[in-house]
Amino acid sequence: MSEFHRLFIVAAAVVAPALCIAGSKPDIEKGKATFNVMCSVCHSVQETGGANQGPNLLGLVGRKAGSQPDFTMYSEALKSSGITWSKKALDKFLVNPGEKVPGTLMPMQIPDDKMRADVVAYLATLKGEKKHAAEQTDANQAAADETAADHSAADESAADQSAADQTAASN
Numbered sequence: 160m161s162e163f164h165r166l167f168i169v170a171a172a173v174v175a176p177a178l179c180i181a182g183s184k185p186d187i188e189k190g191k192a193t194f195n196v197m198c199s200v201c202h203s204v205q206e207t208g209g210a211n212q213g214p215n216l217l218g219l220v221g222r223k224a225g226s227q228p229d230f231t232m233y234s235e236a237l238k239s240s241g242i243t244w245s246k247k248a249l250d251k252f253l254v255n256p257g258e259k260v261p262g263t264l265m266p267m268q269i270p271d272d273k274m275r276a277d278v279v280a281y282l283a284t285l286k287g288e289k290k291h292a293a294e295q296t297d298a299n300q301a302a303a304d305e306t307a308a309d310h311s312a313a314d315e316s317a318a319d320q321s322a323a324d325q326t327a328a329s330n
């Protein structure tokens with residue numbers, strides 16, 4: 160093997176993995192793991208219960224900043240920022256929230272591009288929305304009553320029930 164070949168192989172071995180990392184797609188599982196460590200103390204992504212230091216982040220993408228109805232401690236800065244959360248907007252915000260929205264109470268920065276892309280990809284998978292207090296109680300009750308039942312079925316029937324309750328109440 161010539162010296163050139165040897166060098167080429169060494170160079171390829173060093174460069175190829177680096178290219179792979181740079182070009183790789185965001186890793187949702189990694190994003191979720193990072194979220195659980197860095198964000199879940201303050202942010203719930205569950206339909207019921209969970210952390211409440213920060214707003215629930217279910218259904219975040221597509222929502223206006225500062226508009227999660229159950230969270231009452233939003234800063235004026237975030238509410239009046241005019242941002243609607245897209246992946247791009249989240250990416251810009253999470254580098255340094257206080258720089259993008261001066262006065263925001265959101266303290267956590269993710270300066271690392273790859274880590275941030277993973278977290279944003281994970282956030283974008285969080286569809287649905289947090290249920291309101293009355294529905295939560297029903298859902299918990301239904302879950303307790305039917306421990307064996309499939310959770311989403313229990314939640315749905317609880318939601319139907321509370322919709323029915325509301326109709327009954329307003330009639």
Ligand code: HEC
Pocket residue numbers: 194197198199200201202212213214219223224225226227232233234235236237238249253262263264265266267268269278
């Ligand atoms: C110490 C608590 C805390 C931690 C940790 C935290 N946040 Fe927050 N976050 C908040 C608070 C409080 C707000 C509301 C900010 C405001 O009103 O200015 C917020 C707001 C947000 C918003 C805007 C939500 C909306 O409804 O407009 C996003 C997105 C967000 N945080 C993402 C994250 C991510 C991702 C992480 C982890 C990297 C994280 N946060 C870690 C407390 C926290």
